[in-house]
Amino acid sequence: MKRILVTGGAGFLGSHLVDRLVEQGHEVVCLDNLQTGSLENIKHLQGKITFLQHDITEAIPDLGGFDEIYNLACPASPVHYQANPIHTFKTSVLGALNLLELACKSKAKIFQASTSEVYGDPLVHPQPENYWGHVNPNGIRSCYDEGKRGAETLFFDYARLYDIEIKIVRIFNTYGPRMDPRDGRVVSNFIVQSLENKPLTVYGDGTQTRSFCYVDDLIEGFLRLMATPKEIQGPINLGNPNEFTMLELAEKVLNLTGNKTPLKFEPLPQDDPKQRQPVIDEAKKILEWEPKVMLEEGLKNTIAYFSVKV
Known part of the structure; x- marks a missing residue:
């Protein structure tokens, strides 16, 4: 101990x-x-x-x-x-x-x-x-x-x-359970907006990527x-090296929540990165680590958590 x-x-x-x-x-x-x-x-x-x-x-x-x-x-x-x-x-x-x-x-x-x-x-x-x-x-x-x-x-x-x-x-x-529903991050934003049947706010044209x-x-x-x-x-x-555009993430959240409202596009914030994806070769080699939970499974768990919080 x-x-x-x-x-x-x-x-x-x-x-x-x-x-x-x-x-x-x-x-x-x-x-x-x-x-x-x-x-x-x-x-x-x-x-x-x-x-x-x-x-x-x-x-x-x-x-x-x-x-x-x-x-x-x-x-x-x-x-x-x-x-x-x-x-x-x-x-x-x-x-x-x-x-x-x-x-x-x-x-x-x-x-x-x-x-x-x-x-x-x-x-x-x-x-x-x-x-x-x-x-x-x-x-x-x-x-x-x-x-x-x-x-x-x-x-x-x-x-x-x-x-x-x-x-x-x-x-x-x-992302995952215990995220603050109002923290302004894209996963929490999309899930909260979708559970409230509001348009999902996409910044820029939605082609910027995250993992x-x-x-x-x-x-x-x-x-x-x-x-x-x-x-x-x-x-x-x-991090997870699988890269998704914001439009792809929005589509997954909409499908999992059943929200059918259209997307709402806003200007990209200052200094917002266009791409973000890790190279995890060191983690694989040194820690024998790589992510196991796929995005859809993780989103389901997170949506279930938020559904009782929103």
Whole structure:
């Protein structure tokens, strides 16, 4: 049994990770400021975990030592991270500093949930880990994109200077139960609009692409990376390499929900990537990992979850 800290543990991804760690018999401390997380996501774990409401931009309270730290604390959808961009940037950078100091003090292995957004609007497609990206440092998405890039820098500098064990994943679009129905992401947008029999909002002409990974597959990748030897640091792409246009995704959601309303087209937001697809060769080779849940199956599960929330 390990003692494990999960920041952002009441969020969409964090709560699924906490579930898996509890199932494995570990002692879990869940830390979340509830900016985008929800106690509803972890209420079934009451009495099985320790929960603390705290913002990682502030000094971490004395919680004792940890064997492992997973940092998942940061708003991840444009609606949420653009609401307070300065705080978003501080969460990525100051939060990383605070947690890396804790990792040094505890001699803990530490995991960083980075993002495919570090690739920006990519000029290389699909995106391998050795691609440095094409990121606007001054745009409305920069608080998140550059914050996550800065966090990766800090993780590697701490590993080089203090010899701590780091693990970094770059997460591509992920979906599933416990997503916030109002987070503005395309899967949640389409499902909520369709369940409400409203037109699905498609930005641009709908030919931009994304790759969608089901949450259970992603969390399995987290755990496999954390179990690797110290010399394996990442970053490692985790995502589903099957690429879909927004029009194809809309058609699947409409078919699964029975919604027959026409699509509604809006201008493409600033700096919205035209393509996003991971190269997962490293994950296959090092972690023996690749997604198993196909998009239609995952959408059915997500629609079932949203149908009682909307």
